[in-house]
Amino acid sequence: MKNISILGSTGSIGLQTIDVVREYKHKFNILGLSTNQNIDLLEKQIHEFKPKAVCVMKEEKAKILKERLINNNTKVYTGINGLIEIATLENLDLMVNAVVGTIGIQPTISAINKQIDIALANKETLVSAGFLIMKLAREKGVKILPIDSEHSAIFQCIQGNQNNTISRILLTASGGPFRGKQKEDIAHITPKEALNHPTWSMGEKISIDSATLINKGLEVIEAKWLFGIEVEKIEVVIHPQSIIHSAVEYEDGAIIAQLGEKDMRVPIAYALNFPYREKNSFLKLDFITIGKLTFEKPDFKTFEGLNLAFEAIKMGGTTPAVFNAANEKAVELFLSGDISFLDIIRLIEKTMVSHKKIAQPTLEDILNSDKWAKNYVTKLVK
Ligand SMILES: NC(=O)C1=CN([C@@H]2O[C@H](COP(=O)(O)OP(=O)(O)OC[C@H]3O[C@@H](n4cnc5c(N)ncnc54)[C@H](OP(=O)(O)O)[C@@H]3O)[C@@H](O)[C@H]2O)C=CC1
Ligand SMILES: CC(=O)[C@@H](O)[C@H](O)COP(=O)(O)O
Numbered sequence: 090m091k092n093i094s095i096l097g098s099t100g101s102i103g104l105q106t107i108d109v110v111r112e113y114k115h116k117f118n119i120l121g122l123s124t125n126q127n128i129d130l131l132e133k134q135i136h137e138f139k140p141k142a143v144c145v146m147k148e149e150k151a152k153i154l155k156e157r158l159i160n161n162n163t164k165v166y167t168g169i170n171g172l173i174e175i176a177t178l179e180n181l182d183l184m185v186n187a188v189v190g191t192i193g194i195q196p197t198i199s200a201i202n203k204q205i206d207i208a209l210a211n212k213e214t215l216v217s218a219g220f221l222i223m224k225l226a227r228e229k230g231v232k233i234l235p236i237d238s239e240h241s242a243i244f245q246c247i248q249g250n251q252n253n254t255i256s257r258i259l260l261t262a263s264g265g266p267f268r269g270k271q272k273e274d275i276a277h278i279t280p281k282e283a284l285n286h287p288t289w290s291m292g293e294k295i296s297i298d299s300a301t302l303i304n305k306g307l308e309v310i311e312a313k314w315l316f317g318i319e320v321e322k323i324e325v326v327i328h329p330q331s332i333i334h335s336a337v338e339y340e341d342g343a344i345i346a347q348l349g350e351k352d353m354r355v356p357i358a359y360a361l362n363f364p365y366r367e368k369n370s371f372l373k374l375d376f377i378t379i380g381k382l383t384f385e386k387p388d389f390k391t392f393e394g395l396n397l398a399f400e401a402i403k404m405g406g407t408t409p410a411v412f413n414a415a416n417e418k419a420v421e422l423f424l425s426g427d428i429s430f431l432d433i434i435r436l437i438e439k440t441m442v443s444h445k446k447i448a449q450p451t452l453e454d455i456l457n458s459d460k461w462a463k464n465y466v467t468k469l470v471k
């Protein structure tokens with residue numbers, strides 16, 4: 090039995106992780122769960138899995154849940170300290186980080202310090218603090234197992250090839266709901282249109298990131314840290330069918346790709362069962378039904394956010410943290426109807442220009458830069 094905690098168990102990845110646990114009931118025991126505020130769903134999960142402890146980020150919601158669980162053995166925590174508690178519970182073997190945004194940084198670092206392996210969906214954590222996290226994980230001998238579909242694909246393609254040099258990573262992208270559009274076509278699109286992802290069903294924030302192609306920018310940075318590869322060797326390829334989840338080219342010209350249905354439970358199950366592949370009931374890919382797979386160059390002119398991501402990682406230091414934080418805040422403002430779709434990019438750019446980079450940041454510098462960038466974007470919009 091592997092003891093796991095799921096941070097963000099009420100979200101898209103969280104729920105699919107729960108599904109994976111149901112699929113392999115005999116293999117996993119849930120010790121901890123967490124939500125931002127969805128206590129109704131968390132309560133159902135508590136009754137099903139009887140975890141030792143849960144965290145409800147919002148204090149007022151945590152209070153209500155505590156009252157509902159008066160005769161229950163599950164402990165209810167709240168706030169960032171509560172989230173860290175769930176990430177570091179005694180006897181935990183694996184922490185699944187499925188929260189959205191940089192709130193995931195501190196629990197990840199705390200779990201690594203306790204030598205708990207991480208299954209990581211929360212890409213913002215690596216984009217912002219990748220250098221510190223990967224260094225700490227190496228020092229503590231902790232595994233960071235990717236859940237993000239492209240990174241899981243790359244991770245699968247490098248198994249058994251660790252002694253060979255990668256010449257190129259082919260990072261696939263669906264192109265999002267506005268693939269093929271010009272800037273003027275997307276200037277006035279609504280959140281509903283932007284949330285309509287062509288191939289995946291995901292949480293709101295990542296869906297908007299896919300629409301701006303910033304998701305791919307975040308993923309380039311995530312891949313750099315996870316696989317220790319220069320960004321110059323990462324090529325973004327638009328692949329509208331989302332069947333090839335990414336590929337790795339070696340020096341001899343051989344390209345190894347990972348393919349599969351558009352089902353996040355496959356990379357989640359791989360991370361949870363690593364290094365084993367366990368049988369499951371998930372839908373399998375049928376080549377004949379797919380017919381053909383196509384590829385295109387990304388449109389950097391329309392989707393400038395992708396350029397900004399490359400710029401941010403080349404600048405290094407606290408710049409990727411600022412790029413990420415400005416995006417997080419701008420996406421929130423777009424979803425609440427306060428700014429337009431193209432404002433997302435304008436706000437990130439302005440924030441990056443005004444930022445005074447710290448070249449060798451500590452964790453505190455990164456958390457401060459994150460806070461600064463989010464406040465800066467808020468002020469720009471007021
Ligand atoms: N969805 C997908 O298919 C994929 C997602 N990812 C990445 O995985 C991560 C999660 O994405 P996704 O599942 O789509 O997101 P969702 O928005 O669906 O879920 C996020 C989860 O985190 C909780 N949460 C949100 N804000 C906070 C906060 N401030 N403090 C504590 N908990 C919080 C939510 O609680 P509540 O329910 O109360 O809102 C929810 O449980 C993201 O980093 C995303 O980029 C990567 C690849 C694919
Ligand atoms: C499922 C997954 O991993 C997402 O990150 C997905 O890749 C988003 O689709 P885009 O390729 O459109 O960004």
Ligand SMILES: [Mn+2]
Nearest residue numbers: 237238239308
């Ligand atoms: Mn992805």
